[in-house]
Amino acid sequence: MDFRMTSQQIELKMRARAWTEAMYAFEQDCEENNGLTPAQHAKVKQLVLDHDLAAVNMPRQLGGPSPSVTDQAIVSEEIGRLTGALWDTAWRPANALRACTPQQWEEYGLPEVLGDRRxxxxxxxxxxxxxxxxxxxxxxxxxxxxxxxxxxxxxxxxxxxxxxxxxxxxxxxxxxxxxxxxxxxxxxxxxxxxxxxxxxxxxxxxxxxxxxxxxxxxGEVGQGFELTRDWFVEERIMIGARTLGAADRATRLATDWAREREQFGSRLINFQLIQDLLARNAADILTNRAFVYQIAWEADHGLDRKALHAKAAVIKLSASEASNRCLDNAVQVFGGRGYMRENPVERLWREVRVDRIWEGTSEIQKLIIGNEFAKRGSSGLLDYAGAGEVR
Ligand SMILES: Cc1cc2nc3c(=O)[nH]c(=O)nc-3n(C[C@H](O)[C@H](O)[C@H](O)COP(=O)(O)OP(=O)(O)OC[C@H]3O[C@@H](n4cnc5c(N)ncnc54)[C@H](O)[C@@H]3O)c2cc1C
CATH class of the missing domain: 2.40.110.10 (Butyryl-CoA Dehydrogenase, subunit A, domain 2)
Structure with missing residues (x-):
């Protein structure tokens, strides 16, 4: 098995990281004003274009090849570090637009890919x-x-x-x-x-x-759920990647704080109860990250739609719940400072809560997983597509 990213993927990751770091400058304003000014939005749009991060989930022409799910996950994980949902300014059109007619593509799909419509x-x-x-x-x-x-x-x-x-x-x-x-x-x-x-x-x-x-x-009359399901599958994998980015940033900040802050004559990091919080974060982040990239890889290598639907539900459930735990632990490490809105950890803690609700609640993800077991048994879910015939 080769877990290395390709050189193109490393370049993509660095580009997404550079954009994210440029975007940190907007976080505090976004928090204080519950959004950005039109002038800030214009600057942000230019930054997205400059970093070539527009519509990373969409083909450039109708019917063209769709960007890989793995590449999308790499971007989502990086930009998920941002607070104020600034990650959403790197527009990611609903993939239902892949069902556009040529005329619809000219009027809606392509302008959205280019950032002229939303x-x-x-x-x-x-x-x-x-x-x-x-x-x-x-x-x-x-x-x-x-x-x-x-x-x-x-x-x-x-x-x-x-x-x-x-x-x-x-x-x-x-x-x-x-x-x-x-x-x-x-x-x-x-x-x-x-x-x-x-x-x-x-x-x-x-x-x-x-x-x-x-x-x-x-699409056609009656095709609404199918188009919605395709959107949910990709978005659920991206929620997994994005929320892990949030958990990763918060855990790094909490670790730095714990290594610096002293109480009872010792740095916080030396207290085993603090180490416990960070250790659990490490376990949550590393296991879920590996899983996100495994499923993204399977999605890119033709995993059948039903199994993918169920595995995307596992990611959404597992990573969003894990990230919520990690953010809560990170706030705890900061103590009172973790409860201040000026602290990105506090904002991320508040913001990942919705990831257990939208794009299907945690309960609904469990139902999807349970239905897969009930309808098709355990193979689709538990097999690893990368193992070929062996599974
Ligand atoms: C900030 C935000 C942004 C959103 N953006 C969009 C958007 O852009 N477009 C859009 O269309 N929607 C959007 N949503 C809606 C979101 O997808 C729904 O809130 C979500 O799917 C849950 O639906 P509901 O709120 O009606 O809860 P309900 O369906 O009423 O569920 C309430 C509770 O009951 C549970 N429940 C429901 N059925 C079952 C069951 N069978 N078994 C066990 N438990 C069950 C749920 O898990 C939940 O805990 C957004 C929501 C939020 C909060």
Whole structure:
């Protein structure tokens, strides 16, 4: 087995790290102002372009080769060190856009890859969360258009997106539409505050008699869940990588602090109870990191979709829970200073909490894993694709 990164991957990692380090300068402002100014956003966008980190998950032309999942994970781990969700400023379009028609690609896909447009993905509704089977937002055919009515909540990026990839029900069939934000009838209902300070908002939207041309349907009628599932699979692996980046940064900061700070006439690092916190972090980070890259490798080497769906759920569950534990331990090592918003460890601690909730809660990941065992037995999940026929 060869665990080494290729020279291109090392270059990618260094580039992602250089961008992340340049972005640290924006963290405090983002925290204090719950976001960035337009001038700061413009600078950040230029930094993303300069470091060639735009849309690292998307092909450059429709139907072109998709970037490797392993490369994406390398970037996600590096940028996951940032607070304020500044990692999200390195735009990562929903991979459902790979289903664009050539015309849609020209109008939506390519401009988003280039950074000229930005999308939000809206699935969740007031009565539809973990169980997306009963989407109440309807799209009813009317001549060459569909008329969309409904309400969507938690629309991350809804404040800056100029189109919203929206899951609707077409006669009961889950179907995606590309809805321009400025279409008459699309309104922001309210913009709630959340536990984290996030560089973008998560507004709630109301769609009232929104006329959407039929050629803005993404994929086919009934393909909505399939497109959503493909998005979740990649995003869950990236959540694993990103939250480990957060845990890694916090653990390094906590270690430095423990080696420097003295109490009871000794450095904190000499107290075995402090060593216990850091040792558990090391175990959580190193085991989950190895696992993230294993699954990313399997994804790149043709692991079948169902097994990959279940393994991505294991990563999401394991790494997001592990990172939450690590961040909590890191705060503890800092004592009162770990509870101050000016400390990146405090911000990361607050921010990784949502990683146990969005893109499917921890409970839902367990259900996916349990269903895989129930439906197909243990092989798909427990086999290692890299072992060939032996497994
Ligand atoms: C900050 C933030 C940003 C978000 N961004 C987006 C976005 O951009 N687009 C989007 O569409 N959505 C977004 N979401 C929504 C997110 O994906 C949902 O919150 C999540 O899927 C859970 O749905 P819910 O909140 O309705 O909880 P519910 O589904 O009501 O679940 C509540 C609790 O019950 C548990 N539960 C539910 N069903 C079961 C079961 N069968 N067995 C055991 N336990 C169960 C859950 O695990 C959870 O603990 C965002 C959420 C947040 C907080």
């Amino acid at each position: 999308s939000a993905v809206s699935i969740t509704e007031p009565n539809v969360g973990s169980d997306a089977r009963h989407i109440a937002t309807t799209a009813v055919k009317d001549g060459d258009s569909y008329i969309v009515n409904g309400e969507k909540i938690f629309v991350t990026l809804g404040d800056i997106a100029d189109f919203i990839i929206t899951l609707c029900s077409v006669d009961g069939a889950p179907t995606m539409f590309l809805i321009d934000r400025d279409t008459p009838g699309v309104e922001v209902k309210r913009v709630p505050r959340f536990t984290h300070s996030f560089v973008y908002e998560h507004p709630e939207f109301i769609f009232t008699d929104v006329r959407v041309p039929a050629d803005k349907m993404l």
